[in-house]
Structure formats: C-alpha cells, structure tokens
Amino acid sequence: MMGERRVAQEALFYDFSLDRHVPADHLLRAIDRFVDLSAMREHLRGFYSAIGRPSIDPELMLRMLIVGYCFGIRSERRLCEEVHLNLAYRWFCRLDLEGDVPDHSTFSKNRHGRFRESDLFRQLFEATVRRCIEEGLVGGDGFAVDASLIRAEANRQIYVEGTQGLPADQPRRAVEEYLAVLDDAVFGGATPVEPKRVSPVDPAARYTAAHGGRADFCYSTNYLIDVDNAVIVDVEASTAVRQAEVTAAKRMIERAADHHGLWPRKLIGDTGYGSAGMLAWLVHERGIEPHVPVFDKSARSDGAFERSDFTFDHEDDSYTCPAGKRLRPRNRNFASPRPEADKDGFIRYRARQQDCSGCALKPRCTPILPSRKVTRSIHEGARDLARTLSQEDEWVASRRERKKVEMLFAHLKRIMRLDRLRLRGPNGARDEFHLAAAAQNLRKLAKISLAGQPAMT
16 A cells, blocks of 8 residues: 655664765765875965954865866855755765865855965865875876867956056956066967957956857967876966967976976977977976877969979088079178078078079979078077978877867766856966866866776776
C-alpha cells in the first residue's frame, strides 16, 4: 500500500561528517592534495596588524577563490552563497556546518588592499607551477606561447577620443593605474600609436577588433606552457597589441628561467612572434630554437621577382639578381659615414641604375622604379634558422602542439567563463589572469591524479 511520510521528532544530537558526504572522486578532493597555503599565510603576515580584532582567515578566502575559478563562479556574491550551501565547497574551505562564510564585500576589500599589495595571486600561481614540476608534469624541452583577448569591464559605447584626454571626474583608482603603466612595455609603452578610443572607466584597456568579432575594450592574457602536459608555466597581462604580446613572451621566458630554472630547447608560436628582433633574441640571447613562422613581407603580388630569387653572398655582402648583376648596400662613398641599417633594423641592397636600365629582365624585376632594391634584416641569420627548422619533420609536430595553448584559452572562456573581466584596471586583469591560470594548473594536477595515469614525457 502507499506509504505515508511521518514527521519524526527532531534529533537532539547529530553525528555528521562532511568528509563522508564528499565523493571520493570529487574534483575538489583531488585538488586538495595539491593545495598548501601555509606559505601564503607567512607571506601575508606583514600585511596584518598584530593587535585588534582577529581578521577573517586569508586561507579561507583563497580557498573560496580557488573554488570560484575552478568551477566558473565569477560573482563573489554568488560564490559566498554556493560555499554556504554546497557541502563539498565547505569541506574544501575547511568550514564545518556551522562555520560562517565571509561577506562578499570582504573579498573586494582584500583584493584591492593587502592581497594586491603583497602580490599574493602571483605567489599562488607560482606555487602551482612548482607543484607541477615536483609531480613530473613539466618536461622543460618545448614551450608554446600565445595570447588571447579578454573583454574588459567597460561599455564599448561609452568612450572619449584618444586625443581629448580623460575627463577630470573619472574614478581615481582607474586613472592612477592607467598612468602607472604608461611607460610599461606591455601596456602604454608598447606602441607610440595613440588609441582612437579610450574607456573612461578603464583607460588602460585597448579598443580592438583583432579577435574577429565586434570591437571591444580588451586586455590580453599571455600564456607560456610546457607542451608535454599543457601546464601553464607563466602568465602575463598586457594591452591588446602585438608588440606588447611579444614583450610579454620575453618576460615569461626570462621568469621561467629565473624562478624555476626552466630552459626550453624550442619555443612554438604563431607568426606574430616571428619578427626579426624576436627571432634574434631567441637564437642569439637565449639559445632557443624558434619553431615560429617567419614574419616576412617580401612576397610580391605583381608577378615581379621576389627576394628569394636573389642570391646572397656572405663574403661579398651583396645580392646577385637573376641577370647576374650585384646589389650592394651602397654604390658610392660618402664623405661622412652613414649607417647601413635603418631604424627598423633592415639593410637596403641597391642595384646600379645603369645595370637595370638596359636589362631584359627589368619588366619582371622592377617595372616601375629605375633600379631594384632588396631589403635584408640585420637578424637575417636567425630568420634563416627559423626557415630551415620549418623544413624538418619536428616542425609538423610543433604545429600540432601549439594547439594545446589554444585549447587552454577555450577552456578559460567556455568552462571557467573568463570571457569578460570583472575587475578593472591592469592590476585587476593581473589578479584575474593569475587566479585563472592557477586554477587551470590545479585542475590539470587533479585530473591526472584521478585518472591514475603517469605524467607524459
């Protein structure tokens, strides 16, 4: 027969264990194995007063933030509600059933205060990198680098013209952060070109449509990953221009060597990292093989001879054209010495006008100008090495491995929901990117441990 629910008298005593109610294969159980925040507490000790009312435990807030970024809970208000209700979240945050969850405003005060002043989130991210190294997930042989645009917390329809300057009544913190990074090579100092539009609430964000969609105010998150297990070795926030992303790549490579002793044999990247200066820095200063397509604009669309049709003679420092004539950096002597290379680092090799005027190949070589000229970078040796590497079999594997960093960006935006920032300013972008990268590394550690498989080598 149909049963009837009877309301029992409330028990006087409860024997309840959070640990028994969290499944053994829950992601947070695996993550908890790799989270040790004792060093973070010591790192923050100098930012707390020795007297007064006890503060909220910073480890609790850090654990809550890890939960939020691991599971795509971007709102701090909602995060507090989820931790209050979810038993697994309480267990991970070391809260019992009666433990109080901090108010959402506490996160804002600490993020813009002692957490930011102490560079805490950078320390947390690097702690996850060290743990990945200890677990054997970082091979250190091949790195891949790339950048992805993340929309800023700024309305694309509210802006001022770049030449007008910011209004005087704008938020003080946003303007202060903007002025602080004007000379930074990954922000204001990346390019002398003034932006056409400036957001009054986040002036450091760059108005761009480089992502292929509608134009928005954006920042760039830059990842340097180890290709063995797609572990994020370093992360850097920058303005959304290519020059800044190249500088960010250099900084990340240097930091990986200084902080973790990682010296990759090869670096994988797209054409944006194939400029002559970047390739020369990799080859000559770092001794890294550039598995990067060369950024080259020597191709001709008018059917004329390209630079590859000219033969370079290293000993004579000259090019030989298809008709057998010489092109030299200079064809006459000047009273005062002139630099051979221009400010962009290119040397122009010119043919003599009398050689070109009577040449039968002139219509195919230089149909408009009276004589032909060919440019050569002062870093052409590094460019030639990159071209040679592109002909080897390993290059094909490197092209496949580069997709791993793109998959991390897809995971960042679709699963972790970081397609738009919630914090404003360069410091806010750094905080969010560091936390997201730390969460991705922790998820990587957890999933490999849950699968019970050894690290790829």
